[in-house]
Amino acid sequence: GExxxxxxxxLSVQEGDSAVIKCTYSDxxxxxxxxYKQELGKGxxxxxxxxxxxxxxxxxxxxxxxNKTAKHFSLHITETQPEDSAVYFCAARGGGFKxxxxxxxxxxxxx
Amino acid sequence: xAGVTQSPTHLIKTRGQQVTLRCSPKSGHDTVSWYxxxxxxxxxxxxxxxxxxxxxxxxFPDRFSGHQFPNYSSELNVNALLLGDSxxxxxxxxxxxxxxxxxxxxxxxxxxx
Numbered sequence: 001g002e003x004x005x006x007x008x009x010x011l012s013v014q015e016g017d018s019a020v021i022k023c024t025y026s027d028x029x030x031x032x033x034x035x036y037k038q039e040l041g042k043g044x045x046x047x048x049x050x051x052x053x054x055x056x057x058x059x060x061x062x063x064x065x066x067n068k069t070a071k072h073f074s075l076h077i078t079e080t081q082p083e084d085s086a087v088y089f090c091a092a093r094g095g096g097f098k099x100x101x102x103x104x105x106x107x108x109x110x111x
Numbered sequence: 112x113a114g115v116t117q118s119p120t121h122l123i124k125t126r127g128q129q130v131t132l133r134c135s136p137k138s139g140h141d142t143v144s145w146y147x148x149x150x151x152x153x154x155x156x157x158x159x160x161x162x163x164x165x166x167x168x169x170x171f172p173d174r175f176s177g178h179q180f181p182n183y184s185s186e187l188n189v190n191a192l193l194l195g196d197s198x199x200x201x202x203x204x205x206x207x208x209x210x211x212x213x214x215x216x217x218x219x220x221x222x223x224x
Contacts, residue, residue: 043218046214089153096167097159099144
């Protein structure tokens with residue numbers, strides 16, 4: 001069935017360093033790939049998304065890349081700050097209407 | 112402009128009981144999706160409602176049912192509660208267009224004892 005795998009499950013970086021989270025998806029029909037940030041006690045918040053006709057997208061310190069051939073996509077956060085500490089989820093939406101989420105990456109940014 | 116609102120924020124129920132959770136979508140959105148998020152895991156798709164009909168369903172038993180009203184708000188009903196139903200239930204709204212981003216509420220924390 002459809003599946004999204006996400007790595008690593010936990011990531012600890014020093015403030016100012018970069019953080020990279022990687023995901024793979026199984027459904028070849030997937031064409032939309034959003035990333036969400038979830039803080040304690042809150043619902044997931046969309047931080048960036050990419051569509052299958054685009055290989056890379058950047059928004060200030062955040063960038064996403066997509067390799068459709070390999071079914072890989074990644075989130076890159078540069079110049080990390082303590083407020084970036086949260087759980088990050090990758091997701092994929094295919095030919096249907098449901099969005100499938102990865103298991104999440106807990107990011108710790110140490111000041 | 113209010114975002115997605117869910118009620119109640121917390122709920123404690125006993126095994127075997129029934130529960131109803133409520134969601135009001137973001138202004139301008141007509142599609143509502145429900146997700147279950149167990150502790151330490153990603154959200155799992157329950158179903159999506161559009162034009163007052165269930166448009167797609169995930170791998171959840173029939174104990175999970177829903178409804179969408181003409182004003183696009185939605186309810187999630189769970190019957191015969193099990194201990195394993197304890198989770199954060201998230202509502203997400205979107206427009207009916209392809210690849211419309213999901214906007215989540217802060218969820219309802221359900222505890223089944």
